[in-house]
Amino acid sequence: xxxLDDLKKRIKSVKSTQKITKAMKMVAAAKLRKAQESAEKGxxxxxxxQNIILNLTNSINDPQNAPKLLVGTGEDKKYLCxxxxxxxxxxxxxxxxxxxxxxTNFKKILNEGKNLKIITVGSKGLDQIKRDYGxxxxxxxSFKEKKQISFNEASIVGNEIIxxxxxxxxxxxxxxxxxxxxxxxQIPQAQQIIPAENKKSNDKNExxxxxxxxxxxxxxxxxxxxxxxxxxxxxxxxxxxxxEQGSRMTAMDNATRNAGDLVxxxxxxxxxxxxxxxxxxxxxxxxxxxxx
Amino acid sequence: MSENFKVEIITPDQLILRTETSxxxxxxxxxxxxxxxxxxxxxxxxxxxxxKIKNEKEIKYxxxxxxxxxxxxxxxxxxxxxxxxxxLKKSSLNDLIEKEEKKLKDINLTDKEKxxxxxxxxxxxxxx
Numbered sequence: 001x002x003x004l005d006d007l008k009k010r011i012k013s014v015k016s017t018q019k020i021t022k023a024m025k026m027v028a029a030a031k032l033r034k035a036q037e038s039a040e041k042g043x044x045x046x047x048x049x050q051n052i053i054l055n056l057t058n059s060i061n062d063p064q065n066a067p068k069l070l071v072g073t074g075e076d077k078k079y080l081c082x083x084x085x086x087x088x089x090x091x092x093x094x095x096x097x098x099x100x101x102x103x104t105n106f107k108k109i110l111n112e113g114k115n116l117k118i119i120t121v122g123s124k125g126l127d128q129i130k131r132d133y134g135x136x137x138x139x140x141x142s143f144k145e146k147k148q149i150s151f152n153e154a155s156i157v158g159n160e161i162i163x164x165x166x167x168x169x170x171x172x173x174x175x176x177x178x179x180x181x182x183x184x185x186q187i188p189q190a191q192q193i194i195p196a197e198n199k200k201s202n203d204k205n206e207x208x209x210x211x212x213x214x215x216x217x218x219x220x221x222x223x224x225x226x227x228x229x230x231x232x233x234x235x236x237x238x239x240x241x242x243x244e245q246g247s248r249m250t251a252m253d254n255a256t257r258n259a260g261d262l263v264x265x266x267x268x269x270x271x272x273x274x275x276x277x278x279x280x281x282x283x284x285x286x287x288x289x290x291x292x
Numbered sequence: 293m294s295e296n297f298k299v300e301i302i303t304p305d306q307l308i309l310r311t312e313t314s315x316x317x318x319x320x321x322x323x324x325x326x327x328x329x330x331x332x333x334x335x336x337x338x339x340x341x342x343x344k345i346k347n348e349k350e351i352k353y354x355x356x357x358x359x360x361x362x363x364x365x366x367x368x369x370x371x372x373x374x375x376x377x378x379x380l381k382k383s384s385l386n387d388l389i390e391k392e393e394k395k396l397k398d399i400n401l402t403d404k405e406k407x408x409x410x411x412x413x414x415x416x417x418x419x420x
Contacts, residue, residue, distance in 0.1 A: 151372055211332075215322070
């Protein structure tokens, strides 16, 4: 049975923790609005970019000579996985969810006897992946000092991916990030960016138009595809930033509520033991008086 | 039938402009290009230059690069460097010119890069 003093101390410490989590929740909520806005603003660009590429792909006559970035190297041996996570913790299952998804994929790739390379963005992901897959990590980016993610950061990552591809370091590239659905739900996602996935191409064929290209298709594709890689990375970064804040907000909200519950429970305990000790003292006094 | 079509300018960060217009002039890969309603579907690049959008008032944007798609009477301009020409200060333009001229002096440039840079400087001077 803890003494009254112990209980008092615990209540105090839980209360101060509650204050911190509450403050973090407020900060996350404020940041979330900004991050969500920029994520939503960034969506049209990447969607339209993909649409253009899709249209281009449909009008390519000679798939054999199409740029490698689009159709892939034709092999399926070496994988590059880009894992995008946050730089800060205390955001619930955000980082773990991405890493869990990434790790299942790593396992699958390795089990198939394929070559694996990993690039991590964000220090938290690196910490989690280092433990099991440290030897596969070839590069780590961290944009901790940046308050707002801009296209520049995405280009840094994008250019690294492209230069690796030019050196024939990998055949397929997969991005792992959290897709921001709403404040409560973020869905970890694996998106293949090289070669470009075009699932939609089948149903798009109907409204397929013949475009006028200036210069010709190949040249446009060669310019556009590297840009598209950066765009996709940028989109993933934005989605991630919004998801991180959303996830942190819910996590901190839960933490605040739990702390409140704990304080209530401890206060009841404290009052009971206070009452018990008073009763005990009274009994002692009364029985002492009776024995006289 | 109206002679208007939709035009959208989108950067990675935001939607800069969505409006209806009757005519747009873009600095395309092979020269200035005017686009009217019912242009055939088109995909092309932008060079550094001014995008002019005709409305009651002509709106101008300075761009350095980008991609343009026209289809179904929607003109999409994807660029990372669209700046409103009215808000562009003369001084910042001068700074840009100086910066690009410095870059041009770099010996390690390929001819193509040099060409693009000098073209950019020319347009900047012209715009200024």
